[in-house]
Amino acid sequence: MIQKKRIAVLGSTGSIGTQALEIVRSHREAFEVTVLVARRSTELLIAQALEFSPAVVVISDEAYYPEVRQALSHTSIEVMAGSEAIAEVVVRPDVDIVLTAMVGFSGLVPTLAAITAGKTIALSNKETLVVAGELIMSLAARHGARILPVDSEHSAIYQCLVGEEGNPLERILLTASGGPFRSYKRVEELEAVTVEAALRHPNWSMGAKVTIDSASLMNKGLEMIEARWLFDTPAESIEVLVHPQSIIHSMVEFADGSIKAQLGQPDMRLPISYALGLTERVSNDYPRLNFLEHTFTFERPNMELFPNLALAYRALELGGTAPCVLNAANEIAVEAFLAGKLGFRAMSTLIAQALEAHRPERSYDLQLLSELDAAVRAESRERLNHIR
Numbered sequence: 483m484i485q486k487k488r489i490a491v492l493g494s495t496g497s498i499g500t501q502a503l504e505i506v507r508s509h510r511e512a513f514e515v516t517v518l519v520a521r522r523s524t525e526l527l528i529a530q531a532l533e534f535s536p537a538v539v540v541i542s543d544e545a546y547y548p549e550v551r552q553a554l555s556h557t558s559i560e561v562m563a564g565s566e567a568i569a570e571v572v573v574r575p576d577v578d579i580v581l582t583a584m585v586g587f588s589g590l591v592p593t594l595a596a597i598t599a600g601k602t603i604a605l606s607n608k609e610t611l612v613v614a615g616e617l618i619m620s621l622a623a624r625h626g627a628r629i630l631p632v633d634s635e636h637s638a639i640y641q642c643l644v645g646e647e648g649n650p651l652e653r654i655l656l657t658a659s660g661g662p663f664r665s666y667k668r669v670e671e672l673e674a675v676t677v678e679a680a681l682r683h684p685n686w687s688m689g690a691k692v693t694i695d696s697a698s699l700m701n702k703g704l705e706m707i708e709a710r711w712l713f714d715t716p717a718e719s720i721e722v723l724v725h726p727q728s729i730i731h732s733m734v735e736f737a738d739g740s741i742k743a744q745l746g747q748p749d750m751r752l753p754i755s756y757a758l759g760l761t762e763r764v765s766n767d768y769p770r771l772n773f774l775e776h777t778f779t780f781e782r783p784n785m786e787l788f789p790n791l792a793l794a795y796r797a798l799e800l801g802g803t804a805p806c807v808l809n810a811a812n813e814i815a816v817e818a819f820l821a822g823k824l825g826f827r828a829m830s831t832l833i834a835q836a837l838e839a840h841r842p843e844r845s846y847d848l849q850l851l852s853e854l855d856a857a858v859r860a861e862s863r864e865r866l867n868h869i870r
Contacts, residue, residue, distance in 0.1 A: 488576050489758065490517035492568065492592060493583030495526040497689045498606045498632065498750065502581055503530060505755050509764060516576045519568050519584070519592075522546050528553045535559065537576060540567045542588070568592045573599040579758060581632070582607040585691050586813050587855050590614060594848065597627040604757035606632035608708045613806045614851055615711030629712070630757040635705055636712055637753035638731035638744035643713070644761070646736070654715055655733035655741070656706060657725040658783060659684060661697040664726060666787065675826035677819065684726070688750075694816045698829060699783060703794025704812075707805055710798060717798045722791065724781040729771065747771055789830045793837060802842035806851050810858035811836035818866055828869050835869075836862055 489506070493499045499520075506513040515534040520527040522543040531539045531554055538560040541550045547563035554561055562571065569592045572580045580596040581604040582589050589607030594614075596603055598621065605611070611618055622629055631637050635656055643651065662682050666672055680697040681690060688696070695701035706720050728748040735741045746752050747769060755764040785792040790812070797808040811833040818824035824832065836858055843850060 486512055486514060487578045487758065487760070488514045488516045490519070490572050490574075490577045490580045490596075491515060491583065492517075492519040492572070492581060492589065493521075493585065493606075494518040494530055495520040495523035496583055496585065497692075498583035498754065499581070500526075501751050502583070502754050502758065503534065505751060505758060505764065506534065508766070512764065513758060517571045517574065519571070521584075521588075524549050524553075531559055532557070537574070538562060538571050540564075540571055542568060565591065569595040572596040572601065577601060579604055579760075581754075581758070582610065583632070585609075585689060587613060587809065590851070591848070593618070594621065597621050597629075598625055600625045600627050602628045602630065602760065604630050604632050604754070605636075606754075608633060608704050609809050611708040611711045612704050612809050613855070614846075614848070615707065615805070617846070617848075619711050619714075628760075630760070631708075631712060632750075632753050632757050633705060633708070634748070634750060634753045635732040636709060637756055639709065639713060639734055641744045641756070642732070642734045642742040646734075646742075649736050651713070651715065651734045652719065652737050653735040654709055654713065654720045655735065656702065656709060656720055656722050657728075657730055657732050658699065658702040658722055659696065659728045660724040660726050660781070660783070661699065663697060664724065664781075669787065669827060672787065672827045673825055677822065680819075680826060690820060691813075691816055694819060695812070698790045698826070699785075699788040700790035700794065700812055700816075700829075700833075702783070703791045704809070706791075706794055707798050717795055722783050724783050725778065726781075727776055727778055729776055730778060745771065790833065793830065793833055797837060800837070800842045802844045803846050803851065803854055804837060804840070804842040806846075806854050807836050807840045807842075807858050808833060810855045811862045814859050814862040814866075823866055824869065831869050832862055832865055835865055 516537045518536045519540040524546050540562045544563040551561040572592050579602045583606040593610045730743050733743040797804040815829035815832045
């Protein structure tokens, strides 16, 4: 029996957040939602608040505060607004687990606050470790904060390492679906990619930003950087393998050549529930894997056709603040692509130019990262006018 845990869901209206609440809905004896945070999806946030009755709700975009406050005025739920409020609520004493499912750089500050307070972090915001991996992991060790990965790949690696204390891994095999354009062979094909096509992922249901990152292989690059910090493994020991079936979620190889893999249906509720259960498995009635219905194949990623993955390795090689630059430029690139202002392949050009233009700082703090993030975003928006 899992001891009841009180959860703050940051990004409750997104893909990960809504699936987490689905798990809570089915296991109310095990979980209680005490905090809900959303950016601006007020209708869904209000409905979630009325269903789960958290102690506090935060709408990060302050323009929507009056609407949420009015809708919940007949309840005892406290309504707050703004980014500072998010950092405040994650340290509340009635929060045991902070599920960080906010997308992008915005998840960094509240994650740092939760870590400093010694909370358990169910980490779904990969940009947090991409931008400030060294800082995050050192703070977690100092404050005794536990970090449990929610990404299916990192959850798989984590599960493979359980019981292997004293057996250091030799290599991480990070699997990737390859996205909707895996079969493309020519640059011209990718240059003609539309937003609608890029949003059609073959295996996973995710938010728009993550889906575009998956199509460009940037998602795998960000996950590679994340794995470097989560598992204290150098980039040269992290190999990306394209596995189109998305059944083997990742593997680890040990010094004797033995390899452990974690397999399962491509269903994000599985790694979410593993993290929320603090590695105790939460029972469910989801479809089970039938091995007779699947064959497993593997390919090398085409980093010439999809250079974002190579750019991620390059950013980690440069070190220091280079991954922060990579992340900021990528967020602007994806935003511009979704808005029809930048072509699919041109996203890589924008990111490469941002990396080339900055000299990485070897030491950094939150203020430096925030200033650099803002500067790179501004510069990248300026470059949009010169890239097709």
